[in-house]
Amino acid sequence: MSVRKLIKTVAAMLAAxxxxxxxxxxxxxxxxxxxxxxxxxxxxxxxxxxxxxxxDEDGAADWTNRLLSGGSTGADVAFGFIFSDExxxxxxxxxxxxxxxxxxxxxxxxDExxxxxWVSFLNAGHPRxxxxxxxVNSPEFTGLxxxxxxxxxxxxxxxxxxxxxxxxxxDGPSGRTSELIDCLQSRGAAATFFVVGMNAERxxxxxxxxxxxxxxxxxxxxxxxYLTRLSVTDIQGELGTVNDIVRAATGxxxxxxxxxxxxxxxxxxxxxxxxLIMWSIDTRDWQTRSTQATIDHVLGNVHDGDxxxxxxxxxxxxxxxLYLIPELQRRGYQLVTVSELAEYRGGAQDGVAYYRFRP
Ligand code: ZN
Numbered sequence: 001m002s003v004r005k006l007i008k009t010v011a012a013m014l015a016a017x018x019x020x021x022x023x024x025x026x027x028x029x030x031x032x033x034x035x036x037x038x039x040x041x042x043x044x045x046x047x048x049x050x051x052x053x054x055x056d057e058d059g060a061a062d063w064t065n066r067l068l069s070g071g072s073t074g075a076d077v078a079f080g081f082i083f084s085d086e087x088x089x090x091x092x093x094x095x096x097x098x099x100x101x102x103x104x105x106x107x108x109x110x111d112e113x114x115x116x117x118w119v120s121f122l123n124a125g126h127p128r129x130x131x132x133x134x135x136v137n138s139p140e141f142t143g144l145x146x147x148x149x150x151x152x153x154x155x156x157x158x159x160x161x162x163x164x165x166x167x168x169x170x171d172g173p174s175g176r177t178s179e180l181i182d183c184l185q186s187r188g189a190a191a192t193f194f195v196v197g198m199n200a201e202r203x204x205x206x207x208x209x210x211x212x213x214x215x216x217x218x219x220x221x222x223x224x225x226y227l228t229r230l231s232v233t234d235i236q237g238e239l240g241t242v243n244d245i246v247r248a249a250t251g252x253x254x255x256x257x258x259x260x261x262x263x264x265x266x267x268x269x270x271x272x273x274x275x276l277i278m279w280s281i282d283t284r285d286w287q288t289r290s291t292q293a294t295i296d297h298v299l300g301n302v303h304d305g306d307x308x309x310x311x312x313x314x315x316x317x318x319x320x321x322l323y324l325i326p327e328l329q330r331r332g333y334q335l336v337t338v339s340e341l342a343e344y345r346g347g348a349q350d351g352v353a354y355y356r357f358r359p
């Protein structure tokens with residue numbers, strides 16, 4: 001092959017890779033801001049951990065430049081290595097693949113429980129990219145990138161072609177909400193919390209943790225008043241107070257509204273200033289107060305694009321959700337925020353009520 005032909009082939013392959021990476025949900029919003037040496041070290045360690053060899057000069061320089069220019073995120077580069085033919089050839093067995101993810105993306109050896117859980121997930125037929133997403137969205141990967149001066153930001157990896165649902169929790173936060181956040185974060189998952197202001201102001205640390213974990217914070221009024229009974233000024237007051245509490249705790253306000261009871265009218269729609277998010281699966285967890293009934297209701301009804309209603313003020317619901325989060329993932333569902341679900345499924349407009357976002 002002539003040199004010119006070789007260059008052309010490589011350029012075509014890179015272009016194809018970029019198109020694939022864009023279509024698989026990667027965004028290029030995040031920029032490396034570290035010094036070139038530490039970013040280069042990030043690339044060199046990926047060569048060692050995924051390919052088992054030292055970097056070649058051209059390849060290392062190319063990946064380093066992409067990170068420094070902001071054209072690629074740490075996740076993009078890790079994807080490029082892990083899904084390269086060279087790495088695939090070294091990770092034919094699922095257990096080898098998972099072990100490479102632990103070393104390359106978390107910087108440590110796999111623990112036995114984690115290894116077994118991901119390998120059985122793969123053996124059940126789930127795609128490797130789902131497991132990759134779990135690692136990319138973990139706080140440990142963010143931490144590893146940060147060590148090398150690569151700011152990954154809070155943009156999560158979502159594969160638009162695979163099933164996704166939104167878990168939503170109303171009326172909190174409560175003392176056990178942080179357990180949900182821990183579980184979501186450790187699995188690379190996210191949820192949406194429709195908080196009421198009177199609880200939100202008691203748990204401002206929990207609000208901050210939600211935001212850091214990539215979860216979404218929605219508005220559920222200050223004191224759970226039915227908005228259809230209020231004047232325009234009073235609706236604005238209810239929503240504005242919650243926004244102020246959330247903004248003070250996290251830097252930004254609420255992004256979606258769930259009116260208490262689901263009650264809304266033309267006035268509420270006009271004043272909302274954000275999409276109204278209803279639900280397609282009502283677990284009735286507040287009524288049954290049964291962990292098993294909540295689990296059964298979700299698993300018996302869930303479909304791609306569902307919005308699931310639960311309440312994180314009940315201990316029975318927290319226990320149900322701690323079981324459901326890994327179980328829904330095992331069944332192939334990506335757990336995303338309401339706004340992520342909307343983004344990949346046609347979008348959402350202010351003042352319009354949505355019940356689900358089907359593919
Ligand atoms: Zn409520």
